[in-house]
Amino acid sequence: MEGASAITDSTIRARISLEIGAMETIDAAIHPERCRMIDAELLLQEIGSGRRLIVVDVRDPAEFRGPNGRIPGARSFPLTQLPSRRTELDDHRSDRIVVVSSRGVRACAAAEELEVAGFCEVQVLAGGMRRWLELGYPVAHATYPPFGPAAMRAVR
Numbered sequence: 001m002e003g004a005s006a007i008t009d010s011t012i013r014a015r016i017s018l019e020i021g022a023m024e025t026i027d028a029a030i031h032p033e034r035c036r037m038i039d040a041e042l043l044l045q046e047i048g049s050g051r052r053l054i055v056v057d058v059r060d061p062a063e064f065r066g067p068n069g070r071i072p073g074a075r076s077f078p079l080t081q082l083p084s085r086r087t088e089l090d091d092h093r094s095d096r097i098v099v100v101s102s103r104g105v106r107a108c109a110a111a112e113e114l115e116v117a118g119f120c121e122v123q124v125l126a127g128g129m130r131r132w133l134e135l136g137y138p139v140a141h142a143t144y145p146p147f148g149p150a151a152m153r154a155v156r
Contacts, residue, residue, distance in 0.1 A: 035108040037126040038098055040135055046096075047073070054092050057100045058082065058110040059129070068129060069139030071100060079106045086117055096121045104128040 038046075046053055055074040057064055064076045077085055079101070089097070097119060101107040107124040114122045125132065133139070 035104075035111050035124045036122065037104075038123040039126050040131045040137060043071075043098060043125055043132075044135075044137055046098075047071075052095055054089070054095055054097045055100060056089070056097055056110065056114075058106050059101050063102065063129075065142035067141075068133055069141045070129070071125075071132060072138055072140040074100060074140075077110070079110055082110055082113060086114070089114075089119070093118060094120050096123070098123050098125055100125045100129060100132075102128050103130055 047055075055071050056077050057070055057074040058077055058079040060078050060080075061076060064070050064074075064078075070076075077089075097114065099107040099111045099114070099122060101110070104124055104127060107128060111122045111124050127134075
């Protein structure tokens with residue numbers, strides 16, 4: 001149980017660091033060597049193969065909906081919300097889960113948390129969304145409802 005305690009402690013430190021914006025603390029607090037990584041090239045192939053795969057994006061909502069987009073089909077589970085929303089993933093405990101963040105740091109913290117919670121096959125996208133974008137791989141973007149007087153009348 002000693003290892004589980006260390007993972008929990010590091011995940012908590014990573015979450016606290018995220019909330020105050022100290023990225024250096026995250027790098028020091030989590031244990032990336034414990035994360036099982038998947039290369040962007042292999043992830044793209046896996047997505048294309050139709051194999052059952054859940055992509056969990058732990059970036060903040062603004063990043064998930066932002067101009068860089070997200071991996072098509074990814075589900076948003078911001079790291080700060082993961083503990084309270086983890087039960088939404090319970091049906092996927094035996095499925096392969098790939099966790100994504102901007103660079104992979106938050107994804108490692110989330111992956112450790114999911115593994116401690118009993119999820120079997122968890123991997124982290126190596127290099128995160130930055131790597132995915134560098135390679136020019138497909139992204140999905142948020143669609144926003146039309147804005148203006150006509151849209152406001154439709155809402156009423």
